[in-house]
Amino acid sequence: MDVRIQLHVDGEWRALTVDTRTTLLDALRDRLGVMSAKKGCDHGQCGACTVLLDGRRATTCLALAVAYDGAEITTAQGLTNGGMPHPVSQAFLDHDGFQCGYCTPGQVCSAVGMLDEVKAGQPSYVTRDLARSVELNDEEIRERMSGNLCRCGAYVNIVAAIREVAR
Amino acid sequence: MIPFEYLRAEDAASAVAAVASRPTAAFLGAGTNLVDHMKLGVASPELLVDVSRLPFDEVEPLPGGGVRIGAAVRNSDLAADPILRSRYPAVSRALLAGASAQLRNLATTGGNLLQRTRCVYFQDVTTPCNKREPGSGCSAIDGYTRYHAILGASSACVATHPSDLAVALTALDATVVVLGVHGERQIPLADFYRLPGDDPHRDTVLEHGELIIAVDLPDLPFAARSTYRKVRDRASYAFALVSVAAALDVADGSVRDARVAFGGVAHKPWRATRAEEVLRGAPISDESFLQAAEAELAGARPLAGNEFKVPMARNTLVAVLRELAQEEAR
Amino acid sequence: MTGLLEPHAIGQSLTRLDGPAKVTGTAPYAFEQPVGDPLHLFPVQATIARGRVTAIDSSAAEAMPGVAGVLxxxxxxxxxxxxxxxxxxxxxxxVAFRGQFVAAVLAETPEIARHAASLVRVEYAEEPHEAELRADSAKLYAPDELLAGEPTNTFEGDVDGALAAAAVTVDQTYTTPMEHNNPMEPHATIARWDEDGLTLYDSTQGAHTVRVTLAPVFGLDPRQVRVIAPYVGGGFGSKGMPHAHNVLAGLAARMAGGRPVKFALTRQQMYSIAGYRPPTIQRIQLGAGADGRLTALAQDVIELSSKIKEYAEPTGKGTRVMYAAPHRRITHRLDPLDVPVPTWMRAPGECPGMFALEVAMDELAVACGLDPIEVRVRNDAEVSPESGLPWSSRNLVACLREGARRFGWERRDPTPGVRRDNGWLIGTGVASSTYPVYRLPGSVAMIRLLGDGRYRVSIGAADIGTGTWTALTQVAADALGVPCERVDLRIGDTALPMASVEGGSSGITSWGSAIVAAAQAFRDQYGTEPADGAEVVAETPDNPDAARFAMQAFGAQFAEVRVHVDTGEIRVPRMLGVFAAGRIINPRTARSQFIGGMTMGLSMALHEQSVMDPRFGLVVNHDLAEYHIAANADVGDVDAIWIDEHDPYVNPMGSKGIGEIGIVGAAAAVANAAYHATGIRVRDLPITADRFLS
Structure with a gap:
């Protein structure tokens, strides 16, 4: 069943036709050719498809595109500012926070969203005192980034990259 | 995934009417569990009625001191809510223990409560499963049981309920507010979930077309001293082997009152009423806590392969109660 | 002995040249290559483990609008x-295993293909199957040879006699489970036929390997197969050889009238199609004097293979080179089952085998009352124990000593189960690592001087996250005596000269040696003033030193483990690896390779297990929610360092492969630390909370 929708992707309005079954991830990849969001598991189990969806980090593989008509999506590609890499992307480069690169755009988007969540005072499972403001130590970074699996084992460098940006 | 129609609900009543009138219709929240199941062929709705944008996105105080949580409140927003964090920290912690941040940003309160079991056989349509296909048999009972029940199971189904939130809400006496074609009704969470019995395909007492619109938490001052502890195979982003939600009211070295529920051990969040009975009036000590745990787990019937859950549940409860008692003492 | 390259670019910590494209997500992986007007493929998989397809009704699928065909x-x-x-x-x-392809749907959209595939009705005549590895299986047999031609059995002296006479013995059985590679990028291919033949945009560790493997399958000349794979989202062995999905895509493309066919396996499908590490059952017997010196060493391995294709994991390979002992026996037996076909997974052989050996060595240390480092030092092998060849370099002891110093080992009380902090029992453990220096034959490098003063260096090599783009550029720069900016490297395409597979940690040795040979040929042919367009090709030369020396990298891994007293939860806050792997080409990416291997080893230690339900012949935990790989929160402070090692014999770079050694011994270090923390010896992976509960 086909539906016309519009998505604001990486700063640009895109009109497209999707099947009601089409996920936001497949709308980006198969319909719009926006490949920055990756498909690693297609079931919300790896985080590779993470984008900023209306400003918050979100997996796109279980979101039906038809339910997000009019949404604003920023991928890791769209984080680039006038050809300059986003500070989080630059930190990933500097700290070698990736190897094969497939989980990386999702990690980058997730890190950007996560830093905003911390700024907004959102706690995590490892936050000791829910009543206090959050201090972003390594344990917090690790917990908050655990929704993005990396099979190459770049976690240590990912944490280092985010630690640097957060400083 | 079969083709389906999509309808964005204008209001709750029309959403309920649309789903209730069609047996193959389903409500869509964020879809983080439903779309998963549609891809696997576990669910095949022909009409999805999107209720994620209905105006049930607030956390509001209730007259009498409780709190009403809108069914469309996102898990991350609920976890970060100042009222929850200060008055019902077990609920915040339970939410934060579930899934990942990018899923919690999508997932709704109502959807979280209605997520279905993670039993691997339920999720694989090529294997028999009574919950998915009544009468086909239970593959888990003699199979891979690591994540399966030790309490309240039946010969038809040994699945567990995967929600963390539901465990904390069950412990804290929450009530689900449901809208159906005949109007609203309130169901205590303790009565909301079913044990599998002979018809494990039904997880809850909801009728087709009934929509969760809110969850009410009663005024429970000592819930401010509550917590949620989840034991799992990964340090994060994994379903529970065993979890415990508990609140403890302590005075003069003994327990005045307690609320306890287990997750990961049964077809529903397991309210540990026997443990609570033992705790009430008991001195604060590891012995009391152990007695409480053992009273509750005396009825445990582990399967071949998940015997470890009995000591794991026992020890986790003792550790949680000890922690809460120490917190109280400070 | 080879003259080593003068290191200028080599040794520099360059950031990845492919990095900017990867952090923005714009590097095109296989499925992402732009092709016009594609068809989408979705397979139907067998729901029995053994038998015959008796009928297929595809009428409902064929009748669906948008379906182009059912295979x-x-x-x-x-x-x-x-x-x-x-x-x-x-x-x-x-039907030879559950999950085997029995049909597939070609359709205009992925949604239609998937739905139509679910409508294909397949009937079977089911036959009894066997899917459970059993040490008492009546079908155990000794393969003619192991994975890479290694001998199945090796014997020296009188092991039984030496064990009977030994002052101290260890005799234990260790098991490792089935594990799936699970690269983050699912196996994917885009296939297109035209008058020239078959083109595949593939996710592979070897474009040329795919070409030479698939050409005869399709009855083509290799030149009729083009494979393009510039960016690959991990492989860890499972993308080392093409699998059934490549063939299925090729078949479908044959029927697609020239349209490209896009096919990515789902995560679930990967568990039956893309290969895995087979489970092993290993008995280890050690005999030693009271001083901890080994007199006897035996490892008898029983492991799974598939009935349709033999796969003999060389599990005892590491044991053959690790420790000196006069009496030795290493054997392998296979249990052929009705299961999917296993394949390479990071350090096939060494990874499971060294788990067993290195836990056994820890048990020997305990039995002798010796420090586990001291036991390893006392048994260090002066020459390669089986071949008798001298080492080109071996610095295991240096790694152990340096690691001990940095990890704070000297303060360690060996008593198990006595350190406690806030409800957690704490322990530390050590294990050795090793991995061979492999050089695969047949790679060819082409060097051409471009008009702008840059050199185009072309070789059909692969970068699966290993850093090839960057490291080979550095090798080429030093081989040519120019800065990296003047090297224009091209890899990942069969249109480029032949290159061996990215496997066995052999890439830099094999491809780098070809590039160095080409640079030499370039200088020989064109002198110091080459004209634009000057061009040479050269092949990886044989290494005459390979017959004179045993060549291995070595390492030592240290782990700190915490086990929760109440819940049994296990955490690894700290790991340190110290490696001796020749000259390091790029410290930044090399460290990533080491810690990446260690992290995967940590994941193996704590989490990984493909649960085979033998009733169905099905891995039931076939997704990333149920098959756990380590998440960020599981990984603490993992670090890797290396010692300066000069080895003039391995290759002109002086480097040894580093992609796999990091996983070797990591799980043993964790298991040994868990013993030190709790006094509970876990001999069966993974090490989960339930092992510590009673």
């Missing part, structure tokens, strides 16, 4: 070679 064994194009039964796709009614 079955009755209508699929015929293949030319059944030599590799894994690749004999849709050619007969036989």
């Amino acid at each position: 079955t064994h009755t209508n699929a194009p015929r293949l030319a070679s059944d030599e590799d039964r894994e690749l004999w796709v849709l050619q007969s009614d036989q």
Whole structure:
């Protein structure tokens, strides 16, 4: 069943036709050719498809595109500012926070969203005192980034990259 | 995934009417569990009625001191809510223990409560499963049981309920507010979930077309001293082997009152009423806590392969109660 | 002995040249290559483990609008070679494992293809199957050789006699489970046929490997197969060889009238199609004097293979080179089962085998009352124990000593189960690592001087996250005596000269040696003033030193483990690896390789297990929610360092492969630390909370 929708992707309005079954991830990849969001598991189990969806980090593989008509999506590609890499992307480069690169755009988007969540005072499972403001130590970074699996084992460098940006 | 129609609900009543009138219709929240199941062929709705944008996105105080949580409140927003964090920290912690941040940003309160079991056989349509296909048999009972029940199971189904939130809400006496074609009704969470019995395909007492619109938490001052502890195979982003939600009211070295529920051990969040009975009036000590745990787990019937859950549940409860008692003492 | 390259670019910590494209997500992986007007493929998989397809009703699927065709064994194009039964796709009614492809749908959209595939009705005549590895299986047999031609059995002296006479013995059985590679990028291919032949945009560790493997299957000349794979989202062995999905895509493309066919396996499908590390049952017997010196060393391995294609994991390979002992026995037996075909997974052989050996060595240390480092030092092998060859370099002891110093080992009280902090029992453990220096033959490098003063260096090599783009550029720069900016490297395409597979940690040795040879040829041919367009090709030369020396990298891994007193939860806050792996080409990416291997080893230690339900022949935890790989929160402070090691014999770079050694011994270090923390010896992976509960 086909539906016309519009998505604001990486700063640009895109009109497209999707099947009601089409996920936001497949709308980006198969319909719009926006490949920055990756498909690693297609079931919300790896985080590779993470984008900023209306400003918050979100997996796109279980979101039906038809339910997000009019949404604003920023991928890791769209984080680039006038050809300059986003500070989080630059930190990933500097700290070698990736190897094969497939989980990386999702990690980058997730890190950007996560830093905003911390700024907004959102706690995590490892936050000791829910009543206090959050201090972003390594344990917090690790917990908050655990929704993005990396099979190459770049976690240590990912944490280092985010630690640097957060400083 | 079969083709389906999509309808964005204008209001709750029309959403309920649309789903209730069609047996193959389903409500869509964020879809983080439903779309998963549609891809696997576990669910095949022909009409999805999107209720994620209905105006049930607030956390509001209730007259009498409780709190009403809108069914469309996102898990991350609920976890970060100042009222929850200060008055019902077990609920915040339970939410934060579930899934990942990018899923919690999508997932709704109502959807979280209605997520279905993670039993691997339920999720694989090529294997028999009574919950998915009544009468086909239970593959888990003699199979891979690591994540399966030790309490309240039946010969038809040994699945567990995967929600963390539901465990904390069950412990804290929450009530689900449901809208159906005949109007609203309130169901205590303790009565909301079913044990599998002979018809494990039904997880809850909801009728087709009934929509969760809110969850009410009663005024429970000592819930401010509550917590949620989840034991799992990964340090994060994994379903529970065993979890415990508990609140403890302590005075003069003994327990005045307690609320306890287990997750990961049964077809529903397991309210540990026997443990609570033992705790009430008991001195604060590891012995009391152990007695409480053992009273509750005396009825445990582990399967071949998940015997470890009995000591794991026992020890986790003792550790949680000890922690809460120490917190109280400070 | 080779003259080593003068290191200028080599040794520099360059950031990845492919990095900017990867952090923005714009590097095109296989499925992402732009192709016009594609069709989408979705397979139908067998729901029995053994038997025959008796009927297929595809009428409902064919009738669906948007379906371009349904492939079955009755209508699929015929293949030319059944030599590799894994690749004999849709050619007969036989079902050899659950999950085998029995049909596939080609459609205009992925949604239609998937839905239509679910409507294909397949009937079977089911036959009894066996899917559980059993040490008492009546079918155990000794393969003619192991994975890479290693001998199945090796014997020296009188092991039984030496064990009987030993002052101290260890005799234990260790098991490692089935594990799946699970690269983050699912196996994917885009296939297109035209008058020139078959083009595949593939996710592979070897474009040329795919070409030479698939050409005979399709009855083509290798030149008729083009494979393009510039960016690959991990492989860890499972993308080392093409699998059935490549063939299925090729068959479908044959029927697609020239349109490209896009096919990515789902995560679930990867568990039956893309290979895995087979489970092992290993008995280890150690005999030693009271001083901890080994007199006897035996490892008897029983492991799974598939019935349709033999796969013999060389599990005892590491044991053959690790420690000196006069009496030795290493054997392998296979249990052929009705299961999917296993394949390489990071350090096949060493990874499971060294788990067993290195836990056994820890048990020996305990039995002798010696420090586990001291036991290893006392048994260090002066020459390679089986071949008797001298080492080109061996610095295991240096790694152990340096690691001990940095990890704070000297303060360690060996008593198990006595350190406690806030409800957690704490312990530390050590294990050795090793991995061979492999040089695969046949790679060819082409060097051409471009008009702008840069050199184009072309070789059909792969970068699966290993850093090839960057490290080979550095090698080429030093080989040519120019800065990296003047090297224009091209890899990942069969249009480029032949390159061996990215496997066995052999890439830099094999490809780098070809590039160095080409640079030498370039200078020989054109002198110091080459004209624009000057061009040479050269092949990886044989290394005469390979017959004179045993060549291995070594390392030592240290782990700190915490086990929760109440819940049994296990955490690894700290790991340190110290490696001796020759000269390091790029410290930044090399460290990533080491810690990446260690992290995967940590994941193996704590989490990984493909749960085979033998009733169905099905891995039931076939997704990333149920098959756990380590998440960020599981990984603490993991660090890797290396010692300066000069080895003039291995290759002109002086480097040893580093992609796999990091996983070797990591799980043993964790298991040994868990013992030190709790006094509970876990001999069966993974090490989960329930092991510590009573």
